Amino acid sequence: MRPLLLTIYGAVVGLAAVLPLARAQVDASTPAVTVQTAPDPNAPAGSGTGAAQVTATGPVVGTRYGPVQVKVTVTGSRVVSATAVQLPDGDGQSRQISSYAGPRLDQAAVAAQGAGVDTVSGASYTSDGYRRSLQAALDTARAVAAQQDQGKP
Amino acid sequence: MGSTVTLDVRDPQVSPPRLESALATAVAVLHEADRVFSTYDPDSSVSRLRRGTAALGECPPDVANVLAMCDVAYEQTGGWFDAWAMPGGVDPTGLVKGWAAQRALHALTRHGIRHAVVNAAGDLAVTGNSSGRDDGSGWRVGVLDPGDPGRVLDSVRVTGTGVATSASYERGPLAIDPNTQQPVQRLASATVIGPDLALADAYATAAVAHGPDALGWLEMLAEVRAILVTLDGKVLRSGRSGGPHSPRRGRAAGESSATTT
Numbered sequence: 518m519r520p521l522l523l524t525i526y527g528a529v530v531g532l533a534a535v536l537p538l539a540r541a542q543v544d545a546s547t548p549a550v551t552v553q554t555a556p557d558p559n560a561p562a563g564s565g566t567g568a569a570q571v572t573a574t575g576p577v578v579g580t581r582y583g584p585v586q587v588k589v590t591v592t593g594s595r596v597v598s599a600t601a602v603q604l605p606d607g608d609g610q611s612r613q614i615s616s617y618a619g620p621r622l623d624q625a626a627v628a629a630q631g632a633g634v635d636t637v638s639g640a641s642y643t644s645d646g647y648r649r650s651l652q653a654a655l656d657t658a659r660a661v662a663a664q665q666d667q668g669k670p
Numbered sequence: 671m672g673s674t675v676t677l678d679v680r681d682p683q684v685s686p687p688r689l690e691s692a693l694a695t696a697v698a699v700l701h702e703a704d705r706v707f708s709t710y711d712p713d714s715s716v717s718r719l720r721r722g723t724a725a726l727g728e729c730p731p732d733v734a735n736v737l738a739m740c741d742v743a744y745e746q747t748g749g750w751f752d753a754w755a756m757p758g759g760v761d762p763t764g765l766v767k768g769w770a771a772q773r774a775l776h777a778l779t780r781h782g783i784r785h786a787v788v789n790a791a792g793d794l795a796v797t798g799n800s801s802g803r804d805d806g807s808g809w810r811v812g813v814l815d816p817g818d819p820g821r822v823l824d825s826v827r828v829t830g831t832g833v834a835t836s837a838s839y840e841r842g843p844l845a846i847d848p849n850t851q852q853p854v855q856r857l858a859s860a861t862v863i864g865p866d867l868a869l870a871d872a873y874a875t876a877a878v879a880h881g882p883d884a885l886g887w888l889e890m891l892a893e894v895r896a897i898l899v900t901l902d903g904k905v906l907r908s909g910r911s912g913g914p915h916s917p918r919r920g921r922a923a924g925e926s927s928a929t930t931t
Contacts, residue, residue, distance in 0.1 A: 634811060
């Protein structure tokens with residue numbers, strides 16, 4: 518089989534912990550995930566209802582092609598967008614990989630969540646750095662949004 | 671780049687030390703599989719076997735075990751999976767990813783993990799329920815549209831099973847036609863659902879090489895279901911119903927849906 522890149526996470530009651538067991542070709546990432554919340558732009562004005570929209574920016578993950586960082590926006594438990602805010606662009610080849618893989622991975626990530634599935638068969642994520650940063654941002658954003666949902670009367 | 675493997679454990683009550691121990695064992699299983707079977711590593715057992723510098727008896731026993739499974743896959747696919755007809759020598763790669771992922775899941779369950787998925791770049795094995803509760807909900811597995819990977823083509827609800835997909839979303843043809851030893855792609859994608867992920871992996875690989883006629887031998891396989899997408903986007907399904915988590919069978923060609931079954 519091809520060389521392994523590993524992403525590992527355990528989900529415990531809605532929170533995700535990225536355990537530092539993955540080795541191989543990805544450098545250790547900083548664990549911080551920045552979270553911003555805003556009122557759901559689609560909720561009726563003044564209604565006091567509607568889920569908050571949470572935007573989480575994942576950690577910068579070092580890969581051998583350069584840094585990868587992902588931002589994800591979640592409303593309630595539903596992902597509305599996933600974009601890479603940093604993609605490797607140090608050399609021509611990694612630029613090519615990033616421009617091809619970035620939007621496709623975004624679509625797959627959003628589609629998987631939007632279709633209400635737990636996981637997908639057939640997606641071959643070519644960037645482990647993207648996936649790790651996306652997953653950390655995604656899980657944190659969902660957990661924060663879910664907690665805010667529970668806090669409503 | 672390489673194969674990304676994701677391990678997702680949903681047990682809400684597993685202690686952190688037990689989780690770490692389970693994951694460490696599962697990771698070790700995956701690294702060992704990579705070390706033994708990688709055809710990208712010239713020092714792996716399989717690379718040496720292919721070059722003829724090592725005999726099968728000098729390789730770890732898992733190599734013989736995997737080749738025995740390749741033998742089964744050869745028989746079950748009517749020769750459309752043939753590890754011995756690969757360029758460069760015997761090559762079990764079409765089955766190894768599923769085999770390794772299933773063994774990694776076994777490592778988790780041996781540590782008492784009851785709800786988990788191991789997903790090796792799209793070939794995955796699940797146990798328990800994604801909810802982490804004993805509610806029979808299983809895992810909802812999406813199958814991507816090979817013509818539009820932003821779209822989930824179909825989903826199945828399964829547990830205690832494997833789902834393997836062979837497709838080329840980004841690169842060229844992935845399958846070798848054993849008759850010609852040339853790369854070929856006669857289906858846009860093949861997804862196989864069955865109790866053994868290693869064999870499901872082999873069947874998906876064989877189906878992409880064979881084409882829509884693979885339905886012939888797929889229908890003969892007990893406990894195996896398949897979702898095939900043709901090169902012009904038609905969705906074909908095979909498989910017997912049976913058990914609470916199986917879909918209805920008998921969907922006509924050209925009928926696609928995104929419903930959860």
